Amino acid sequence: MRSQSLRAWQRVAFDRYQRAQPRDFLTVATPGAGKTTFALTIAADLLHRGVIQRIVIVTPTEHLKAQWAHAAERMGIAIDPAMAGRGLLAADFQGFAVTYAGLAANPIAFRVRIERFRTLVILDEVHHAGDALAWGDAVQEACEPATRRLALTGTPFRSDDNPIPFVTYAPAQDGTVISVADYSYGYGEALKDSVVRPVLFMAYSGEMRWRTRAGDEIAARLGEPLTRDITAQALRTALDPAGAWIPAVMGAANTRLDEVRRHVPDAAGLVIASDQETARKYAELLAPIAGEKPVLVLSDEPGSSERIDKFAAGKGKWMVAVRMVSEGVDIPRLSVGVYATNTATPLFFAQAVGRFVRARRKGETASIFVPSVPMLLALASDLEQQRDHVIGRAVKDEDDLFAAEADMLAQAEQSESASDQLGDFEALGSDARFDRVLYDGGEFGHEGIVAPGSDEELDFLGIPGLLEPDQVAELLRNARSKRASKSSKPVIIEPSAFERQGDLRRELNALVGGWHHRTGQPHGVTHNQLRSACGGPPSGQATTAQLQKRIDKIRSWAMKASG
Secondary structure: OHHHHOOHHHHHHHHHHHHHOOOEEEEEEOOOOOHHHHHHHHHHHHHHOOOOOEEEEEEOOHHHHHHHHHHHHHOOOOEEOOHHHHOOOOOOOOEEEEEHHHHHHOHHHHHHHHHOOOEEEEEOOHHHHHOOHHHHHHHHHHHOOOOEEEEEEOOOOOOOOOOOOOOEEEEOOOOOEEEEOOEEEOHHHHHHOOOEOOEEEEEEEEEEEEEOOOOOEEEEEEOOOOOHHHHHHHHHHHHOOOOOHHHHHHHHHHHHHHHHHHHOOOOEEEEEEOOHHHHHHHHHHHHHHHOOOOEEEOOOOOOHHHHHHHHHHOOOOEEEEOOOOOOOOOOOOEEEEEEEOOOOOHHHHHHHHOOOOEOOOOOEOEEEEEEOOHHHHHHHHOOOOOOOOEEOOOOOOOOOOOOOHHHHHHHHHHOOOOOOOOOOOEEEEEOOEEEEEEEOOEEEOOOOOEOOOOHHHHHHHOOOOEOOHHHHHHHHHHHHHHHHOOOOOOOOOOOOHHHHHHHHHHHHHHHHHHHHHHHOOOHHHHHHHHHHHHOOOOHHHOOHHHHHHHHHHHHHHHHHHHO
16 A cells, blocks of 8 residues: 555565564664654554554654654544644544653553553664663563554664663674664665765865863864864864854855755755854854855754744744754754864764755755864765664774763763853964865875965855766866866975874875775774784874885885785
8 A cells, every 4th residue: 555655665664574574673774764664554454453453653853753743644643743742642633743751751650551452563764763771671561562653764863872762683703792672774785776965075174273271272173183182172163153153164164055955946955053052143243144144053042943933834944953863863954064063973973974865856066164184084084884783892902882871872962051060261362274085985185275255165065966976086086187187287395294194194084095995894993903013102193214114104005805
């Protein structure tokens, strides 16, 4: 019946569910792929066949309750998104929606409601059931008597030791256990099927200056190999609304959005901020740049959900928000994003990128502006990597992506205020420079300094808004080669010592990144192996000769692997 209108992956997953008729079923599908339609198709079929009498949908946010209710109504299913506040379900509804927090407030009461009828429970973004032990316990207690349970997630699971209720785990070779999905549909597959948009990551670097709590003044270039603390301080300096980096990047993002809107008139942009105070300042900065006042979404203000819905249905250019649109909220016209938050976990990054990838028509692309810091660039490069929920994972290196995820994820998911782990901190100034574009596993850019507003920057910002993926790649290659061949008599300037060191560090990092894509080995592990083999301090303090020796060493590894 409904399966006739399903996408190919939805039909395969639906048929698998139909054959197995399981009590529990976990679907992992990339954001924008259509998990809601898939789940409601199963719900409609189970209702039609009399397998269930009632549907309970558990969501991460209040806004998503209404979004699910609207989607269900289009499928002929009446869901009440406000029942939890009244305690009673009217006879003309076939089910209700509740948040994980609402479920945890009184799990026994919801258990009673669920066990009174043959019930299907849909657990939307089920990784939230592991956010806190109380939430997981509540889901387990309330939903245990359900006739069927359908768990959905579109983002990588956390890497902690809180098991997700009703998820199957299997032992891995390293002694950990990992989640086992009944059906998985990743971003790479969805991209091949034209279900999601390809993403252009526009990376911006620049010079940062700040004063530490000890009174020391530090200057560093965003994107250079730095210690973790220095990188975090440089990133916070870039994101400071009083500096020059944020206005410059917003201006570039607005230029990109204007170009996209030439071909897609209702295309919109989103700035994701770290906290509410900063979001308000970003909105003030963006208004004169965009030529109109952006929509500001703060969850502690009344009417936030209504503003999101109005923006989604309208033609306004920009929205500025903290977290209400980082997961699950459906604004298909979002095409340009500014990732202006210091939260850098794989989970949060995937959720944020997921807001921009939903395809509406053939040829649409997404453009996301990011600070040029190693962690974010690695996440952008690994966009197609799929991760499971790992319990008992051993962290082998301080640069392992999973090393600090538990604390950072708690920060991202339990608070909208940016934590200040670095103590007193004063940003003194910043500037922005276009660094490179990351697209389809490749990097594209120009040699030398590329200033905001320059022709060199416009080579990349001016890419048309409707193109096939191979056309995007061709334009990026042409932009790079055209600029490189423009001067027939180039002036050769010998680089200074510190410029030479910077070039070598970038070359080393690129080779380590390539080795990661080839072997799957974390970047930090490779850097440590190179230090062991060649000697010397970390690359941030290494001499030119030491850096060159490590470059030669990793190239020799690559040659041996190829042979």
